[in-house]
Amino acid sequence: MALTEETLADLALSRSSLDRVALERRRPDILTELLDDARTRVVEIRGDRVQVEPSSTTGDGTPAGDDAGDDAGDRLRLVLRAPEAADSGRLGLHLGRDTDGTAYVGVVTPVADGDTGRDPAEDGWLTLRQAGEALASRDAGIFTTALALANWHASHTFCPRCGAPTHPVQAGWVRRCEREGSEHYPRTDPAVIMSVVDPDERLLLGRGAHWPEGRFSVLAGFVEPGESFEAAVAREVAEEVGVTVDEVRYLGNQPWPFPSSVMIGFEATTRGTELTIDPVEMAEARWVSREEYRDLLRSGTIRTPSGISIAKRIIEHWLGQTVESVVPAGTPTGF
Template sequence: MAPTDTTLPDLALSRSSLDRVALERRRPEVLTELLDDPRTRVAEVRGDRMRVAAADDDVLHLVLRAPEPEDHTRLGLHLGRDGEGTAYVGVVTQWDDPEPGGDGPDPADDGWLTLRQAGEALATRDAGVFTTALALANWHGTHRFCPRCGAPTQPTQAGWVRRCEREGSEHYPRTDPAVIMSVVDPDGRLLLGRGAHWPEGRFSVLAGFVEPGESFEAAVAREVAEEVGVAVDGARYLGNQPWPFPSSVMIGFEATTRQTELTIDPVEMAEARWVSREEYRDLLRSGAIRTPSGISIAKRIIEHWLGQTVESVIEPGDSMRPGTARAL
């Protein structure tokens, strides 16, 4: 699917500038060498958080450090090299202090933020580092045992493969594709849905996982038919972004339909509704509807249909796009 004039640029989690140097990962000693090199930049993942700081350019940057001896005992992830050849390694640790809401300090007070909190305002390189490191950390956390025989697996190839200790089979990071789509009727109205377990006022465009043997376009048609009983006429590609919560990639589309009568699946949907652009603006201004988060492609798909940013509706004259710390 080639980019077109209608594709969505600069999606928050699709930004990356590192060369992943896949061939370099094959050397068994590569992580040891990198963690012995003080020039290596280490990006520490604690739980689902990384440490960030704001710079003079009003953009968030990851707080990177030199390797320390303890990194050799931690899960290491060779994330790639920048244009100057500097290597970036993710290391995965856990929290020593209680989580927010417990008896200890809130990690956010010391700059430790989740990707949902920081992703929209991160610099390009750091958005790619955080997204990749989190996706790999999530995969390692749930694939410690071989799916073929149940024996323990160990990380290899610089954190990009796990190998079964018993039979030697290799297992690779999993990414689950999901489609997400606007559906527009002949009057230009957008279809919005509220998930069965979502709070009042939270609406988004429809989405769902791609099934085995299914194309992306077929998944769009099936998901819309299943969730709201509407047949779409076709689907046009808009863009895609990784979504490491825990291991997806979201493929965005815009679809049209001539049907407007909705038959809602109560298992999946609490409610669904058609809205015109003016109705959506009024709902935003009144606070009666909440838009998806800034890092989500869902928000960008809605803005693509709306013809302006959500922020410029709520605060006229504000055309803010992802990439500034104020967007958090």
């Protein structure tokens, strides 16, 4: 798919800047070496959260350097620390190296280890949905990759071939069956997400069958085996709302580790506007003009997807402006 001036740039979760140094993972003792090196930077993952702080300070309270990047999303930074003795007994993930050669390792800590009965956010422990847009490129990539790997490990502790336990190898990027030695690799489930625009340039919005009133987004769905991305766009639109698309154009993509997807964004056009909704998938669907969408946002009748979602960027691409520029400052718009 060729990149064009229409391609969405700087998507919130597509900003990783580390070299993944995949060949290093083959060294059996690489994690031990890294966790024995005080220069290694460690990020803890507790459930679906990591600890963050204002970008003006580092984990030890000193002023931040330039290593986290300098881009629009730099209001927060990850709390990174040197390795500690307990890390050797935790699930370790070699996430890569920066341009200075500094290694970054994720360690998965049981939630109970840090459970003090307080709201985790009070101590800076945020989810990727909460923090992703405010992180600079390096840290957004670290969080996204670490969460995707942690999610995969949590759901693949047993071999899909024989049911025996598996254990992590290759610095957390492979799991090996303890009975028959088969190796299993992190999975990523591709999903398409698309705006559908009619001849009057109206956008098709849908509300999922289990979504609350007012929660609308563009359509999306998983790619099926043996299917191209463009074919998946056409099939999903036809299945969910009964509309046939005429043309499909690529807009961009980003990882979506909730738990293990990558979202591939498209813009589709159609000459048909009659909707036949699948009630299993959709509660309702509607066409909106740009001015109607602005009015619905201002009135609070609809909510748009969150800032880290490619769905929000796709809607703004069609709208020609950011959602935040439509409504008064401080007005809640996302979900």
